[in-house]
Amino acid sequence: MEFQLDKINPTKAIDLYRGMLKPRVIENKMLTLLRQGKISKWFSGIGQEAIAAGVMQNLNNDEYVLPMHRNLGVFTSREIPLYRLFEQWQGKANGFTKGRDRSFHFGTQEYHVVGMISHLGPQLGVADGIALAHKLRNEKKLTAVFTGEGGTSEGDFHEALNVASVWQLPVLFCVENNGYGLSTPTNEQYNCENIADRGVGYGMESHIIDGNNVVEVFTKMKEITESVRENPRPILIEFKTFRRRGHEEASGTKYVPEDLMAYWEKRDPIENYEKALMDADLLTKDDQKKFTDEFNEEIKTHLKKANNAPPIESSIEKELADVYQNFEPKNLPASTETNHIRFVDAISEALKMAMQKNHNLVIMGQDVADYGGVFKITEGFVDEFGKERVRNTPICESAIVSAAMGLSINKMKAVVEMQFGDFVSSGFNPIVNYLAKIHYRWNQNADVVVRMPCGAGVGAGPFHSQTNEAWFTKTPGLKVVYPAFADDAKGLLISAIEDPNPVMFFEHKALYRSQRSDVPTNYYTTELGKANLLKEGSQISLITFGAGVHWALDVLENNPDLSVDLIDLRSLSPLDTEAILSSVRKTGKALILQEDTSFGGVASDISALISKHCFESLDGPVETVTSLPTPVPFAGQLEDQFLAKSRLEKALIDLANY
Structure with a gap:
């Protein structure tokens, strides 16, 4: 040498x-x-x-x-x-x-x-x-x-x-x-x-x-x-x-x-x-x-x-406390001034206001820049924020999620848009093994939100229709949010971006342009981990989230004799267990509705939670209504048959009559 x-x-x-x-x-x-x-x-x-x-x-x-x-x-x-x-x-x-x-x-x-x-x-x-x-x-x-x-x-x-x-x-x-x-x-x-x-x-x-x-x-x-x-x-x-x-x-x-x-x-x-x-x-x-x-x-x-x-x-309390970075969210109240806008517009508003407030925030995803994303949520953003902060990415979900982690390490914030929530499987490893575990491992936060356009009911077939929240509720260190209304979507997305922990933010595609709400015009937060009691009743606690909320509202409108507590979870992790348990203790019956397939979903865990903590209050079996254990089919008749929506009304009436 x-x-x-x-x-x-x-x-x-x-x-x-x-x-x-x-x-x-x-x-x-x-x-x-x-x-x-x-x-x-x-x-x-x-x-x-x-x-x-x-x-x-x-x-x-x-x-x-x-x-x-x-x-x-x-x-x-x-x-x-x-x-x-x-x-x-x-x-x-x-x-x-x-x-x-x-x-x-x-x-x-x-x-x-x-x-x-x-x-x-x-x-x-x-x-x-x-x-x-x-x-x-x-x-x-x-x-x-x-x-x-x-x-x-x-x-x-x-x-x-x-x-x-x-x-x-x-x-x-x-x-x-x-x-x-x-x-x-x-x-x-x-x-x-x-x-x-x-x-x-x-x-x-x-x-x-x-x-x-x-x-x-x-x-x-x-x-x-x-x-x-x-x-x-x-x-x-x-x-x-x-x-x-x-x-x-x-x-x-x-x-x-x-x-x-x-x-x-x-x-x-x-x-x-x-x-x-x-x-x-x-x-x-x-x-x-x-x-x-x-x-x-x-x-x-x-x-x-x-x-x-x-x-x-250590102690159990210390170990649990370090899964997430300790964060005391600021309560930013909603204004009384509102606009009646679509779900998709509320998401766009939240992103735009967060970009205006947080100059260290970067949005990344396929086609999010000049094209505005496939759902046009970031349309016009490049004009205001430039292509440095609104970044088109190659088709490489794993590298982009990892890059978002790197931005957080170097004192920045990131929002990653999965073009469709189904495609998150290509970025699964860094989400569940890097973002989720990093604070517990060495006290480093992951200031990353992954936006997940998801859900069936739009004839998009097996690769563009999944609602895969259970992949992530299983993983300690991730927060999982799933709004059903435009006003919640805006407030919860702002909260997710403010939160220094990794958040999987699910947005149901069928709600983008079909659901409208009076949405406050200002920059406001909606607390993560707090369910919303939409209806009060005495017979059954109906617990759901996302599109399931709207299916439930339709069924209840057609069955006015049913007296139901309707709980919109909004956040799946953290989960508002107190809202669930107090409702079930009151009504004595519970039905959990999810769009996801039957085995291993959120409904199973909530059912187990209720069975353990409300056993003496129950007057009937804990019912779960889910979609069929198949991939999501394309044809309309097959998709209707697949979705839990088609089985909800009968299950609700049967439980009421139990």
């Missing part, structure tokens, strides 16, 4: 050496502790230290970096106190996740580090969002995100690169090509010579760097980082390196040919660099020992502090 030491000054030469040596010394200690049974798991980066050292010494401390679980050098380069890292790995209080996640699965705003999740790919899109925030604020900052060659096979990789290229975002996509994805060699992962070659397909500059040569890493990254700060753009960088230990220590390396392992052992980044420094009279044996002893002493001191820290303590 050749090191062009003439390209760096002596001080930087030693800084790079120390930057590699420290994580190596820590790792050697961790491997000893692992053999002693004092830690449970370790993901080793031995042999790859040059990448983190060379990259990090070109980043400013206020520039975000998104590392992988083999990038210990990222954390040590940011000078995170070792006792905090040790307590993180031990699941203690001074770690970054309060014992809720392990190893490097954490982030910290204090050090501008955003840790990975095990699904790998979403962090690439998160980097896009962080960089987008910098670009919108005209800040000369970049974002660096790491992945392995295995992660480049995921769709998120391709989506994130495409978005970054289309939007010209200052992101450094750092791919550590270390030979194996767990045990799968590169020739079984992709069929091109170099991962960097993929940059051509995205119109993106790319580079190949020897990831074991710290001088090459540093000098080339210096040129790249300085250039990107002045001329924001994404760059794909492939670092050629090798993973010399198992994916994690229990995996071993028996699958690696001996000659291949021997080749890379000879290319050890630290041993070779030490020799080059000594040959150039920049490092002595005494220096090497002094640095190693210094790091060992630091490790010893901080390990003692971590080991002496008490086991983490």
Whole structure:
């Protein structure tokens, strides 16, 4: 290996050496502790230290970096106190996740580090969002995100690169090509010579760097980082390196040919660099020992502090309290002045007023800019807010949801429009595994609203008609809102945007242009988690939401003899359990109506809730009325038969007569 030491000054030469040596010394200690049974798991980066050292010494401390679980050098380069890292790995209080996640699965705003999740790919899109925030604020900052060659096979990789290229975002996509994805060699992962070659397909500059040569890493990254700060753009960088230990220590390396392992052992980044420094009279044996002893002493001191820290303590109340960011919503009262407008217009009003109030709010979605979205909700927005804040996106729901998460990390707000709620399945992973869990994991909020045009009754067939709220009410950390009236739609959407937690906001397409209400003209909020009692009665509690509210009103109008408490839930998570239970205790009978299919929906959970808490008050079985357990059909007769609406009247009368 050749090191062009003439390209760096002596001080930087030693800084790079120390930057590699420290994580190596820590790792050697961790491997000893692992053999002693004092830690449970370790993901080793031995042999790859040059990448983190060379990259990090070109980043400013206020520039975000998104590392992988083999990038210990990222954390040590940011000078995170070792006792905090040790307590993180031990699941203690001074770690970054309060014992809720392990190893490097954490982030910290204090050090501008955003840790990975095990699904790998979403962090690439998160980097896009962080960089987008910098670009919108005209800040000369970049974002660096790491992945392995295995992660480049995921769709998120391709989506994130495409978005970054289309939007010209200052992101450094750092791919550590270390030979194996767990045990799968590169020739079984992709069929091109170099991962960097993929940059051509995205119109993106790319580079190949020897990831074991710290001088090459540093000098080339210096040129790249300085250039990107002045001329924001994404760059794909492939670092050629090798993973010399198992994916994690229990995996071993028996699958690696001996000659291949021997080749890379000879290319050890630290041993070779030490020799080059000594040959150039920049490092002595005494220096090497002094640095190693210094790091060992630091490790010893901080390990003692971590080991002496008490086991983490918590309670059910604390755990539940950290699922969401604590937020005391401001009550913004509705004005007495109203306009009689459609549901769709109320949604548009809420978005426009929120954009006017929150200059850090960005709307993203397919066709939302000049076209105004397929339902024309954002029509005209570009004229007022510009295409920087009203952003058309490629068809890549996962990357856009991840980018929304990145915007939140970098102090902005995002509203993502799913063109149809059905398409959220393509962005499911970052919603349920990133947005939903991030506050519980490391105290980072996800200030993101995902708008979900949903529902049947409009002849749109299996892929444009689902009402899939139960996918998300199951997931702790998400709020789920589902209005039935235009005035609620406006107030609830404003509340969702004000709320710093992730909200799935369902908008029934059949209500867009059929439902009209007197809607206050001002910027007002409607409290999330509060049901609305639309009718009062004594026979039955009819509990529903969305289009189901209007089906229920039609049936009750045709059956004036029925005395019914009609509850419009409005929010499904948080759920107004008190409104439900107090009504059922009064009437003694309950019917839950949902448009979703029969098994595993919200109705099932509400039924169980009632059965548990109102058992002694019940005068009949808890009834649920749902749609058929089939995909949503297209033909009108089939759709009518499918929908719960067709079975509501009989079920309600039968329960009244029970």
